[in-house]
Amino acid sequence: MQPEEKLAGEEVEYQTCDPGFTTTDWATFRDDDIMQQHNAIQAEEAVKKPYVSDKERNIIFLMQEPLSVLSEEYQSGSPILLEKIQVLSESYAAIRRTRGDGNCFFRSFMFSYLEHILESQDKAEVDRITANIEQCKKTLQSLGYADFTFEDFFALFLEQLENVLQGNESSISHEDLVQRSRDQSVSDYVVMFFRFVTSGEIRRRSEFFEPFILGLSNTTVEQFCKTSVEPMGEESDHVHIIALSDALGVPIRVMYLDRSSCDAEGVSVNHHDFIPTVGDVQNTTSKGVSDFVKPFITLLYRPGHYDILYPKQSGKQY
């Protein structure tokens, strides 16, 4: 395994697999020995985390990697998946993996969106989403949320948005953005901002969302928002994605990498475009309007997890 290889060159104080260790008389093995060993493991883990950054599961975002890492991951896995990865690699060049902590959809969306603004410097888009965010704030107020419960989270996202636009004192580089998105305190606050926005949108249009929610969890809309949207670490479903995409007016494409087999004629990768529409009209999904709107956020879905995908034509370097 990777982490063990990385440790090979280090001096390790303890060794659980040391043959001498197993012959130790257990009667003489005292509590403080166990504590000592425990501490040694902890000390080693604590150092490893910030250091073995890109391979470590605890890192919120990994570096961008070529899509071939996916085929390596599934080398001994299902042939359908390998074929689908092959199809994916025709249109997508790279992947950025996110930590699997239940917030991966929101974190992926956050990074992907801010990265898009940083690269496109699309001020019109920033103005547009800022107006939407103002609307989301009004929605929460009208639903009875006290301002102080959500305003810090809103302010932190607006700050990130301002910082990715260049030409200000506070402007940040792409590297800063990666660094910042990996900072738990920034990342968690932005995730929470999205959770508030999502919850507000679902509750504002509870009649529209009610049937989906009943199908998912058999609870009321209110209860669903309280237990499955607002708490950190609660995984996102279609309902969350539709609500966030609609509330912020940001289209999202999700590519599905699962085992669902295809018809006899070759393998294809299912995708779904979440296309928001203006006003109170529901999310139109992949029909009609979507022909004209091309989502600039593409996420890869594997059952239970979202990562960021980078299309080939975008001209980014890998």
Added chain:
Amino acid sequence: MQINTDDAILSIHLLVVPHLQASRARLFKEYKEVQREKVADPDIQLVCDDTNIFKWTALIKGPSETPYEGGIFQLAFAVPEQYPLQPPQVRFLTKIFHPNVHFKTGEICLDILKTAWSPAWTLQSVCRAIIALMAHPEADSPLNCDSGNLLRSGDLRGYQSMARMYTKLAAMPKKG
């Protein structure tokens, strides 16, 4: 491979400090809100420790038409540095006989204080949720098994008289 401990310490430092500032700012807003809401919710009296904004106590009134009616119950709040991303720790200081409150420690079993916590909750609304829990005990997830068993076996009278007794003993002003 060289281990750079300075980096490790620096990154830990960076992770902790913003939380501390954010939680302080948030608690200060809650403090101001509590001063404003005092009249609006006469059943809850939330007080912040004079010297430490991370320590609060609350006095809550036992809900009417429950065995806790007439009692005043004291709660202790310990707010973590990661608040409001993480929930406050709350326990009863006043002895209470309730299926979801530990009889000895006062620990409370309530989803919003564990997995269902979100920053949309406030110290004030947590108090309201605890009052609601007093009125609607969840006998199927008991911290106090004696109390839970009475309810689960349908002995409502037994539960109510025990709860009433402890309310009188611990949560009401002594007469005379």
